[in-house]
Amino acid sequence: MSEKKTNRRDFLFTATYAVGAVGVGATIWPMIDQMNPDASVKALASTEVDVSEVNPGKTITVLWRGKPVFIRRRTQEEIAEAKSVKLEDLKDPQKDEDRAKDPEWLVMLGVCTHLGCVPLDQKGDYNGWFCPCHGSHYDTSGRIRKGPAPTNMEIPKYEFVNSNTIKIG
């Protein structure tokens, strides 16, 4: 390889490799992407829930996209407790107002942000939720206060269709 001059053969090699790489990529991608959520899974993306029976201090758990969603009608004490927390005391600082549009209603994914277990209601050191798997404590706003979970429990996209119905997703 004393001569560095590009000749026809070098060009052909490069072009062949390039086309080959594109071909291999185009063949592999469907094999990988087939494992992503399919159309029938995506079609179940929203759920409507009737919450007329939920009294203050009660939580209902509904299934959305195969995951539990907690809908809790919070008591005044819980709301006050959630609002009184200083942001600097939080691992994942978030105001209660940003988590519950209507302070009475807390709608969040009932999935611990550590490794995905379902936390238990009205347990733990902060009167909120406690994850039995690896010991994460959440407060009355579902914010992480103690334990290995890195973030607050997620708030899904939801809206009140009317005063008795919540649409999640």
Next chain:
Amino acid sequence: MSDQEYTPKSRVGKWFNDRLPLLTLANHLTDYPTPKNLNYWWTFGGILTFCLITQIVTGLVLAMHYIAHADMAFDSVEHIMRDVNYGWLIRYIHANGASMFFLAVYIHIFRSLFYGSYKAPREVIWIIGIIIYLLMMAAAFMGYVLPWGQMSFWGATVITNLFSAIPLVGEGIVTWLWGGYSVDNPTLTRFFTLHYLIPFLILGLVVLHIWALHVPGNNNPVGIDIKKPSKDTVPFHPYIVIKDGFALLMFMIVFAFFVFYTPNILGHADNYIEADPLVTPAHIVPEWYLLPFYAILRSVPDKLLGVVAMLSAIFILAALPWLDTSKIRSAVFRPLYRQFYWILVADVLILGYVGAMPAEGLYLLIARVATAYYFLHFLVILPVLGYKEKTLPIPLSITEPVLGGSPSLAPAKMKERSKHK
């Protein structure tokens, strides 16, 4: 390797062997010169082969009756247990077989650690072995998901969520693994497919493992290089075949005890409750063979670092041939290493125990100390020990200390002691 030319006696055999030298291979395997001082800790390779074949055969039968669908999997397992002829037996062999497989593999691994079998020139055998061990864990985990009980479901949720600790792409990877937004039917069907595939990958790697073993030949309790074939070796057949066979029989007694007397003791009662995505069992624990790593995961209070620590605890083993700087293989001639070895064994057992306990209070403290020691052993103690330790004189051959002429009798006595362990 037996290097002399082999010629089959019969004309047909010769005709065939000239076209496909299978008889040469068979001759190599029977004549394969083996160190004559191998003790019973060396019989676990054969036992592991038996375990693999058992899992493949029983698994094949179970797959004829099992239905990989979220709505039917749990019932189909009960159908196997109650309706299928001998279904209970086949399933109990398969379920307990996984535990027996891990029991044997842990003995096999710790034998290598004691006698330094991972050191040059056997690094490749060791690394292939670690890959097999990783695949075993993957197969065991996915197999545990298939009955679709509560522990199946939540075990799958927790383990797949480990990937969500990866920054940026973690969530996308988890969704991709699940084929949805939670563990569900798509997850079950792909786990079944992979659970079926992995044992055959392991089988292929076992062939490579044995091939790589047959290049330098077996290590031995004295840990010295030996001439092959010589006074120090015996042919694999019949000497080692008989010894391995006897050990296998003893092992099968233990195996049968679990299958027939306490078939569920190694499982969790929660797994006889069908999977419920709304309720997590109060106390999630993996199968016993994964507990030490689970303890390491939980001992770190940070999600990403916990996952990193757990994976490092496994991958650090692959680097062992280079972390252990000592030129002497066998712990028989390494008085200090021998003590650290037993401390490591105790450390791993302690990790396994606290992994089964709730991660709080004293248990958490013990788990943290034991995790720190685990890494200390591999990253500090082993490299330093190779330079500092004053090792005992090693014999020139396996026969030498027995026949006398050794400058000291200590090695012979050491060897005797190691035999009685």
